[in-house]
Amino acid sequence: MPAAPPKWHTPEVAAVLPELVAADGRPGQAMHRLLRELYPICRSITGEGVRQTLRILGQHLPPGLDVREVPSGTAVLDWTVPPEWNIRDAYIKDQHGRRVVDFQRHSLHVVSYSVPVPPQWLTRQELDAHLHSLPAQPTLTPYRTSYYQPTWGFCLPHQLREQLQDERYEVCIDADLNPAGSLTYGQLVLPGDTDEEVLFSCHICHPSLANDNLAGVVTAAWLAQWLAARPRRRYTYRFVFVPGTIGSISWLHEHRHSAVPRIKHGLVLSLLGGPGEFTYKRSRQGTAAIDRVVAAVLREAALGAHQLRDFSPYGYDERQYCSPGFNLPVGCLTRTPFAEFPEYHTSADNPSLVRPRQLAASMRLLRLICRALEQHDRRYQNRQPYGEPQLGRRGLYGALKGTGNPKEAEMALLWVLSLADGQHDALTMAERSGLSFSAIRRAVRSLCQADLLAAL
Numbered sequence: 420m421p422a423a424p425p426k427w428h429t430p431e432v433a434a435v436l437p438e439l440v441a442a443d444g445r446p447g448q449a450m451h452r453l454l455r456e457l458y459p460i461c462r463s464i465t466g467e468g469v470r471q472t473l474r475i476l477g478q479h480l481p482p483g484l485d486v487r488e489v490p491s492g493t494a495v496l497d498w499t500v501p502p503e504w505n506i507r508d509a510y511i512k513d514q515h516g517r518r519v520v521d522f523q524r525h526s527l528h529v530v531s532y533s534v535p536v537p538p539q540w541l542t543r544q545e546l547d548a549h550l551h552s553l554p555a556q557p558t559l560t561p562y563r564t565s566y567y568q569p570t571w572g573f574c575l576p577h578q579l580r581e582q583l584q585d586e587r588y589e590v591c592i593d594a595d596l597n598p599a600g601s602l603t604y605g606q607l608v609l610p611g612d613t614d615e616e617v618l619f620s621c622h623i624c625h626p627s628l629a630n631d632n633l634a635g636v637v638t639a640a641w642l643a644q645w646l647a648a649r650p651r652r653r654y655t656y657r658f659v660f661v662p663g664t665i666g667s668i669s670w671l672h673e674h675r676h677s678a679v680p681r682i683k684h685g686l687v688l689s690l691l692g693g694p695g696e697f698t699y700k701r702s703r704q705g706t707a708a709i710d711r712v713v714a715a716v717l718r719e720a721a722l723g724a725h726q727l728r729d730f731s732p733y734g735y736d737e738r739q740y741c742s743p744g745f746n747l748p749v750g751c752l753t754r755t756p757f758a759e760f761p762e763y764h765t766s767a768d769n770p771s772l773v774r775p776r777q778l779a780a781s782m783r784l785l786r787l788i789c790r791a792l793e794q795h796d797r798r799y800q801n802r803q804p805y806g807e808p809q810l811g812r813r814g815l816y817g818a819l820k821g822t823g824n825p826k827e828a829e830m831a832l833l834w835v836l837s838l839a840d841g842q843h844d845a846l847t848m849a850e851r852s853g854l855s856f857s858a859i860r861r862a863v864r865s866l867c868q869a870d871l872l873a874a875l
């Protein structure tokens with residue numbers, strides 16, 4: 420007998436699921452499968468949903484995921500870890516006892532961190548003060564939270580809200596806020612040749628939202644697998660999976676004298692499976708190596724159009740990593756940024772919004788970024804620096820002669836030879852030439868093989 424369809428298996432998802440499953444075999448499809456497994460879990464900034472997510476994620480990461488618990492009430496930087504929130508059930512029943520809004524159908528139906536509400540009858544007007552809907556998107560359920568303001572509420576499609584015409588409704592939120600609980604986060608460290616670190620950070624605090632949080636999480640997991648399989652790593656790579664804001668603040672608090680000073684480059688990863696072009700938001704420093712490397716890698720034509728944006732103190736956890744006391748070189752990599760796509764923070768941010776090919780392309784971009792980071796400051800010496808070396812004799816010169824645009828590969832050869840004076844590193848070569856980092860890297864390899872270039 421076929422398994423029952425998952426609860427999020429709405430008609431909209433069902434319409435595209437065959438395409439998702441058939442499309443793009445590797446690795447995007449496997450990433451998407453994990454995303455679909457994680458999607459129904461009700462996550463928040465604390466609670467069992469985060470632990471369950473990390474347990475499943477641990478099965479898809481290289482060995483060594485370290486899951487930490489920070490007790491509720493712990494002072495972390497200027498914040499305090501809140502009580503742990505867990506929810507078992509919640510509903511709005513009409514006068515016939517029918518669940519018109521049912522947490523069991525979708526975790527977005529309850530305002531995250533709602534205080535417990537024992538079963539009770541409310542008038543329609545009393546209930547309405549606790550309802551959230553989107554009149555402009557009447558078929559979608561919004562995502563709402565109230566972490567630090569004790570309240571409760573339900574989220575529902577506006578068209579359903581307008582159908583609630585009974586005089587009285589029964590409501591219940593079977594949840595608890597435990598002051599003896601804790602906040603959970605996970606981290607994985609892949610040691611390298613040096614203890615200088617590259618940080619990748621993802622938030623894991625959103626309930627059933629696919630592009631916003633899960634796309635970053637699964638992309639990070641596959642990146643960790645790829646890095647773990649590499650024969651050597653120059654840097655130590657640290658992946659942290661944290662609840663947004665309070666999680667990164669807790670992590671910074673606990674690591675401020677250990678890992679934090681070793682971070683040389685970092686990226687917050689989110690929104691990497693949805694629509695739109697890659698968008699890189701620079702670190703607060705603005706000209707850190709990570710900012711320059713990502714810009715140089717994004718010039719790779721196959722990655723398509725992209726956007727570069729300056730830092731602003733609003734967004735994901737780069738806000739914390741880039742706060743002036745830390746001022747870490749951490750940028751934020753997304754596709755269409757948050758709040759700029761209509762599905763953002765609604766039930767339409769479900770697995771049908773995230774496409775395997777988008778996840779796979781994001782993985783490819785991250786692999787290129789890691790390769791570039793590992794080599795960005797390498798310097799070279801031109802071994803034939805007096806006049807241009809005769810490339811044609813060495814089989815390196817193609818269609819450069821004559822009119823028309825010389826190809827990128829040939830321009831890269833000329834730029835590398837020109838700047839290989841021991842003073843310019845590979846990243847500067849990419850910047851001066853306006854070429855992608857990969858083109859510079861390929862030229863370096865060809866010229867080294869032809870004995871025209873020596874690595875310093």
Ligand code: ZN
Pocket residue numbers: 625631757764
């Ligand atoms: Zn969000």
